[in-house]
Amino acid sequence: MPLSEHLEKAFLTMNEGQRQAVVHGTGPMLVLAGPGSGKTFVITNRIAYLIEHYGVPPEHILVITFTKEAALSMQQRFLAKQSGTCPVNFGTFHAIFYQILKQSAPGGAGSILTDSEKRQFMIPILLQLNQKLNPQKKDLSGNSEEIREDAVKCLGAISYYKNTFQKEKAACLLSEPYKEHFSEILAQYEQVRSEGRRLDFDDMLYSCRRLLVSNPEILQKWRDQFRYLLIDEFQDINPIQYDIIRLLAQPEQNLFAVGDDDQSIYGFRGSEPHLMKQFLEDYTESRQVLLNINYRSLPGIVNASLQVINENKDRFPKQLQAAGEEAGNCPVLLKGFSEREEQYKYLTEKLRGSPDLEECAVLFRTNAQMQGFASLLAKERIPYSMKEKTACIYDHFIAKDINCYLQLAGGDMRRNLFLAVMNKPSRWISREALTKETVDFTSIREYYRKYAPPDRGRQVIEELGKMESALGRLRKYSPYLAVQFLRKGIGYERYLQQKAGTDQQRLSEWMETLDFLTMDASGYQDHPRWLTMQQRVREEMEKNRSKRQPEKGVRLMTGHASKGLEFERVFIPDVNEGTYPHGRMPDDQTLEEERRIFYVAMTRAKKALELTYVTGTKERPKLPSRFLNPLLSIKSNHF
Numbered sequence: 232m233p234l235s236e237h238l239e240k241a242f243l244t245m246n247e248g249q250r251q252a253v254v255h256g257t258g259p260m261l262v263l264a265g266p267g268s269g270k271t272f273v274i275t276n277r278i279a280y281l282i283e284h285y286g287v288p289p290e291h292i293l294v295i296t297f298t299k300e301a302a303l304s305m306q307q308r309f310l311a312k313q314s315g316t317c318p319v320n321f322g323t324f325h326a327i328f329y330q331i332l333k334q335s336a337p338g339g340a341g342s343i344l345t346d347s348e349k350r351q352f353m354i355p356i357l358l359q360l361n362q363k364l365n366p367q368k369k370d371l372s373g374n375s376e377e378i379r380e381d382a383v384k385c386l387g388a389i390s391y392y393k394n395t396f397q398k399e400k401a402a403c404l405l406s407e408p409y410k411e412h413f414s415e416i417l418a419q420y421e422q423v424r425s426e427g428r429r430l431d432f433d434d435m436l437y438s439c440r441r442l443l444v445s446n447p448e449i450l451q452k453w454r455d456q457f458r459y460l461l462i463d464e465f466q467d468i469n470p471i472q473y474d475i476i477r478l479l480a481q482p483e484q485n486l487f488a489v490g491d492d493d494q495s496i497y498g499f500r501g502s503e504p505h506l507m508k509q510f511l512e513d514y515t516e517s518r519q520v521l522l523n524i525n526y527r528s529l530p531g532i533v534n535a536s537l538q539v540i541n542e543n544k545d546r547f548p549k550q551l552q553a554a555g556e557e558a559g560n561c562p563v564l565l566k567g568f569s570e571r572e573e574q575y576k577y578l579t580e581k582l583r584g585s586p587d588l589e590e591c592a593v594l595f596r597t598n599a600q601m602q603g604f605a606s607l608l609a610k611e612r613i614p615y616s617m618k619e620k621t622a623c624i625y626d627h628f629i630a631k632d633i634n635c636y637l638q639l640a641g642g643d644m645r646r647n648l649f650l651a652v653m654n655k656p657s658r659w660i661s662r663e664a665l666t667k668e669t670v671d672f673t674s675i676r677e678y679y680r681k682y683a684p685p686d687r688g689r690q691v692i693e694e695l696g697k698m699e700s701a702l703g704r705l706r707k708y709s710p711y712l713a714v715q716f717l718r719k720g721i722g723y724e725r726y727l728q729q730k731a732g733t734d735q736q737r738l739s740e741w742m743e744t745l746d747f748l749t750m751d752a753s754g755y756q757d758h759p760r761w762l763t764m765q766q767r768v769r770e771e772m773e774k775n776r777s778k779r780q781p782e783k784g785v786r787l788m789t790g791h792a793s794k795g796l797e798f799e800r801v802f803i804p805d806v807n808e809g810t811y812p813h814g815r816m817p818d819d820q821t822l823e824e825e826r827r828i829f830y831v832a833m834t835r836a837k838k839a840l841e842l843t844y845v846t847g848t849k850e851r852p853k854l855p856s857r858f859l860n861p862l863l864s865i866k867s868n869h870f
Contacts, residue, residue, distance in 0.1 A: 340430060357385065407732050486514065496794065504546075575607055577843070588613075713752070
């Protein structure tokens, strides 16, 4: 059949790998698509080729990707090249499988729970469990930050289980005591959910699979409907998604899977990059093609990122190359700083002097780091926008605790301030001992002399003496020295370690926040000035959030959120051990995913990439990330 003008022109620009993928006929194909290799170009032109050359009815083609935005963007790019309407099916896994449930499940699909509703289901379950395990603990409520965080983590573990069927690994995502009671938490949540005939996000997949497996007639109906399946971002697929796709693709196996195992970064959601290798085992007749030309990045960036990702062992080997030529100075710069403050000052000055700020991005490993840097930009009035919704770092409970301590030290002895920190770390002080709106240590001592058992009374009175003395010392210190004394001398770090328990990831994030606040405090002579600046930053960030159109400026986001995007210049700060890789590495699989996150962040850069790290001092040295080893070992600055 003759091809349209659009498709004819597209073939003139295709490289050999792209052409092989587009003209592939029936049967399975695995397309390994390196960064910037034009995978969307390949998918949209393959759809057109199926329709125009092979005569496939467009309504029999199903294109699946992972986000609503990506599905809509791909649909728009395809339709822009078509004359008139073209009923190809585009959607996310969840949207497609939910439609199957709505149209084919007895009684329909049920309504979808919002994140807020799921938390409302989970919090009473956790409160009841806590009461059963710790009947003496009376200060935990559904409004506490601790219980809300625990609810989110429990819902994440349930999501992981529903996507992988691995209950033990799901339970390991939780801290004590929830880890040992995961089955109980899961059962209670499912009971509450099912009684209300509600579905959570992951039930769309779980229920769809169960429907297709249990009803061959319904399965055949959807096989007839979707005869050609094209899957984007295949490296992010999880076992249940993979299983449903296998069901739908039988017996013709017209399955076109496009992905890059080096960009698989969603293990916490259950994605398993090894399923790309499993694809070749399950579909023995499958063809494989590599899209190896990067049209996004200059050669130096491509070569440097390859040096990093080649350290991973469990991956498809790839020889990638840049389409463009190197021009001018090398686009990859590695730079170390003795202190984090010095590093951030360098970055803010580079951004302040950038003529194309909206073409720049600063990518972080965690939200906590991004929050801290956003506050610095707001303070310096450097415009920025954030893709992810994130709170102001000064609204974090750690910042609130520090401010409470410093306000108490300054003579503001309001009851609510004292209540917030009197047992951080634990001093066994009861709120019943605070009989007035303004707290004084003398009346608290009197309370314990009169009403407490002698041993406990003496213990609390001794701790009160230490606290009063500590507040007196805090009063004499600058904010920086005060925070340092609070961390070590008063024992706030020890309190955070006890609060985190076995949850090392949570502790690591809290320590990042505490480190930033310590650094931030160093710029102020007294606490009132620091508080004033915190309020100004809050107002700047709120102004930035409330704008319908994000302010033009540097883009701030995590490495995860940057996936699929590209920028002229990319800065990646804090490339140190403990950040890259983040936290403890229990196994090689986790380490390799951390390296993939760093690789994804590196490959967002088109023309320039800066990787900065902290070397520390002789007394307190810090190690650059092991991910930089292949780059630091190269004497030349050229990659």
